[in-house]
Amino acid sequence: MLHNDRVTELVDFKLLQLFDVLYDTRSVTKAADQLRLSQPTASIWLGQLRRELRDPLFVRTPGGMVPTPRATTLIGPCREVLESLRRLTAWEATFDPATAQRRFRISMTDASHVTLLPRLLAELRAKAPRARLDAVGIDGNTERALESGESDLAIGYLPGLAGGIRQEKLYDQDWVCLANPQHPRVRDRLDAHRYRAEDHVIITAGTGTQLLDRGLAQHRVERRVVLELPGILGLGAIIQSTDLLATLPRHIGTTLARTNGLGLFPCPIPIEGFVVAQHWHARFHDEPGNRWLRALVTRLFARRD
Incomplete structure (x- = not known):
């Protein structure tokens, strides 16, 4: 003043x-x-x-x-x-992606780095060539980051977010298993008996991991774990070169199976599925750049079936 x-x-x-x-x-x-x-x-x-x-x-x-x-x-x-x-x-309602020098920040899992980020980045570079995209992890700080504007969006299964956070469903997820296509005991079919008998690699990261662990416990399935990984990095190569099984959400499982030539099977143990959504804070609901980014994510990934 x-x-x-x-x-x-x-x-x-x-x-x-x-x-x-x-x-x-x-x-x-x-x-x-x-x-x-x-x-x-x-x-x-x-x-x-x-x-x-x-x-x-x-x-x-x-x-x-x-x-x-x-x-x-x-x-x-x-x-x-x-x-x-x-x-x-x-400020009111203008965001021109063609000229905007905006820095977008999205909280997402490392699985989304494989399944969502390449397509999102390509579209962002085409529509907003002067913008920058930062992908950060989902953790205990995510809710505060959305509220403060440090993160524009969070994409994933995030049941723990509290009031003030809005969301839009993108797609449903169920569970699949990956195996070496030359696996001597799992070639054409994977049933519950074989699932229990085989060795497994488990991924500790991911917001749906608790659902998987709880579902297996409910059916009294205790996997024989040979390898534990903090994320999906290198998982495709490990499955490709061993006889280990991996249980993953369908989106990342399908992507890894396609890119690494792996066998893909429905999980033989009934595990509760979940919804992947995009989340943002009510403070930024009408902010033009945030609205544009949400619309882009909806167009790219929301399934209407």
Whole structure:
């Protein structure tokens, strides 16, 4: 805001505009023309400014209206206020992806780095070539990051998010198993008996892991774990070169099976499925860039079946 005496009370946008233009033009007539005012109206507004600021502001000379020292002192703060007001009024509903230099930040699992991120990045580069995308993990800080705006979106199965978080369903997930296509005991069929008897690799990361563990416990299935991994990195190569089984959500399981030439089977143990959704905080529901990003994610990944 403007400083000194009563200047902080001066909030009339039109008076500030006149002060700004008059300082450049040094002419009430030219300022009135530029602001599309009548000259009498511009003179009345100038009188209001002089009364508000208790200073002549501009003194008439043969060379035009010359600013007083006080006017010269105030023009910088005045223009800062005008720029802030312009940004405030321009915020409303405009986001031009073609020119936006926006940094988007999305919280997602490492499985989504494989299944969602490549397509999302390609579309973002095509539609918003000057934007930047940061992918970060989902953890105990995700809810706070959405509330503060540190993250624009979180994509995944996130049942623990509290009030203030909105969501939109993208797709359903069930569970599948991966196996080496040359597995000596699992080639054409994987049943519950064989599942119990085989060795497994387990992934500890992922928001659906608790559902899997709970479902197996309910059916009294205790996997014989040979390898535990913190994420899916390297999982395809491990399944391809061993006789281990891996149980994964369908989306990442199907992707790994396709890219690594693996056998893909429905999980023979009935495990509760879950919904993958995009999540955002209500504070940013109407923010134009956030709205645009959500619409992009919906178009790319939401299944309507």
